[in-house]
Amino acid sequence: MAIKGLGQQAKLRTCHKAERRICCSATEEYVDVEGDVIDNRxxxxxxxxxxxxxxxxxxxxxxxxxxxxxxxxxxxxxxxxxxxxxxxxxxxxxxxxxxxxxxxxxxxxxxxxxxxxxxxxxxxxxxxxxxxxxxxxxxxxxxxxxxxxxxxxxxxxxxxxxxxxxxxxxxxxxxxxxxxxxxxxxxxxxxxxxxxxxxxxxxxxxxxxxxxxxxxxxxxxxxxxxxxxxxxxxxxxxxxxxLGIGGFDLDRVADEVLEEAEAGSGHSHSHISVELEGDLDLDLVNDWMEDLLIDCSEDLYRFKGVLAIDGWPDRFIFQGVHAVFEGTPGKPWKEGETHKSRMVFIGRELNAKLLKEGLQQCLV
Missing domain, CATH: 3.40.50.300 (P-loop containing nucleotide triphosphate hydrolases)
Incomplete structure (x- = not known):
């Protein structure tokens, strides 16, 4: 299932844990060995x-x-x-x-x-x-x-x-x-x-x-x-x-976003955090992200997030730079765990109210 309007820049994938894959923004090259991902780039x-x-x-x-x-x-x-x-x-x-x-x-x-x-x-x-x-x-x-x-x-x-x-x-x-x-x-x-x-x-x-x-x-x-x-x-x-920063390693993004949410500190207009309980409708997320990136991509320096998608057993981990976006399924939700979506936006003249309302409208 692809984020509409973004072509190769973003793809949401449902895949089993045994099929874990690295998803690059512009390539379909994956190397799987007994369920483990090897990245030789x-x-x-x-x-x-x-x-x-x-x-x-x-x-x-x-x-x-x-x-x-x-x-x-x-x-x-x-x-x-x-x-x-x-x-x-x-x-x-x-x-x-x-x-x-x-x-x-x-x-x-x-x-x-x-x-x-x-x-x-x-x-x-x-x-x-x-x-x-x-x-x-x-x-x-x-x-x-x-x-x-x-x-x-x-x-x-x-x-x-x-x-x-x-x-x-x-x-x-x-x-x-x-x-x-x-x-x-x-x-x-x-x-x-x-x-x-x-x-x-x-x-x-x-x-x-x-x-x-x-x-x-x-x-x-x-x-x-x-x-x-x-x-x-x-x-x-x-x-x-x-060396070895791992800033664009999606396996590390989830922990980074979680730490940001737990800190709960206030930020200027350049740095905005949004958190929401409940599952999100995939189609609504697709439409919202398409509109957001069309309207605001030049002002979005970077954005990262962990999403709870309705019907998905795993978290969806993603990050983007302007209109270039990538993501992959992350850790599974535990039984009884509260499903929360967290997003962090870094940019200029961002409207926190509109961003939160946009995410809320994607709730099931």
Whole structure:
């Protein structure tokens, strides 16, 4: 059963536990072995953050850590790759005059001057040389196009899985970036970078007071309370915080949404939680989601949820980025357990009242 109007972007599936499958937004590739799902795609971490937040410092530190992974780093920037020279073994050229550096620790670095898709295709041919891809965005970038590349393009989704989005935040200067007024309809990139994040590094905390750090943390939470935040100086964090995020792993989404519902904290207009008891009518949910994404997809940075569907023995776990949506059946409801649907919306100028009323209208 497909969410109407979304084509390959979303499918609700009824399947037995022995048929558990990974459902990608733009591919039908599944690997089942005795009921377990094996995903052999290449995990990708997107690192974003405003100019001067410490992205390159983080990358250099990451490449020097003894974490046992071979990393392919893609810098979506103009100019040369700013990787410490002591790491570089040699350079070579590929099609389109995009430089590839082979590092002496077994990692690969490359600069994308034109098309990210072309570089990803080039790297597939070198699959045996790395275990993980890290993409560093330009400081002024809205992460949306890169995220959607991994959710909506079948050739990419067949070979790569988006592990998560990590955002670096400059504790000293983030306030002025978040407060910057934009023309109507223009996205504030700093807010978008926080809104898309699965994890945040609050960097340069040594340059501000404890009270200022706490104030920034509250501000970040008001935009995106689902993102884990760690404080840092000189972007010094363990590799485990950057790699293996699992932000787009639907098995983790349910717990994340549940924790958000239990917290019950108030949020600004950018972060909205909706909870409702009872089972939902699948057809009504389809119609509501179609209308919602047609009308509001540009304002919905990310949304996640756990739904109780009438006649389904399992929870339905889903998440989306703008109009790209995916989901799969989750854990079964226990006998006698109260069926609840929980949804979390992160975006701009969202109407909590209308969202709650829309979900209520889907009740059986």
């Amino acid at each position: 290449i995990p990708v971490t997107v690192i974003t953050g405003f100019l001067g937040s410490g992205k390159t410092t983080l990358l250099n530190a990451l490449l020097k850590q003894d974490h046992g992974r071979r990393i392919a780093v893609i810098e979506n920037e103009f100019g040369e790759i700013d990787i410490d020279s002591e790491l570089v073994a040699f350079k070579e050229s590929v099609e389109g005059d995009q430089a590839i550096m082979m590092l002496n620790n077994g990692c690969i670095c490359c600069t994308v001057k034109e098309d990210l898709l072309v570089m990803l295709e080039e790297l597939v041919a070198r699959r045996d040389k790395f275990d993980h891809v890290v993409i560093e965005t330009t400081g002024l970038a809205n992460p949306k196009p890169i995220i959607e590349t991994f959710r909506a393009f079948q050739p990419v989704a067949e070979h790569y899985s988006l592990d998560g989005v990590l955002t670096l935040v400059d504790a000293k200067h983030v306030g002025q970036h978040l407060d910057e007024e934009k023309e109507e309809g223009v996205v504030n990139e700093a807010i978008a970078q926080v809104a898309y994040a699965d994890r945040i590094i609050l960097n340069k905390t040594d340059l501000v007071s404890e009270a200022e750090v706490a104030s920034v943390e509250r501000r970040l939470s008001s935009i995106n309370n689902l993102a884990q935040v760690v404080r840092a100086q000189r972007a010094d964090v363990k590799a485990e915080y950057v």
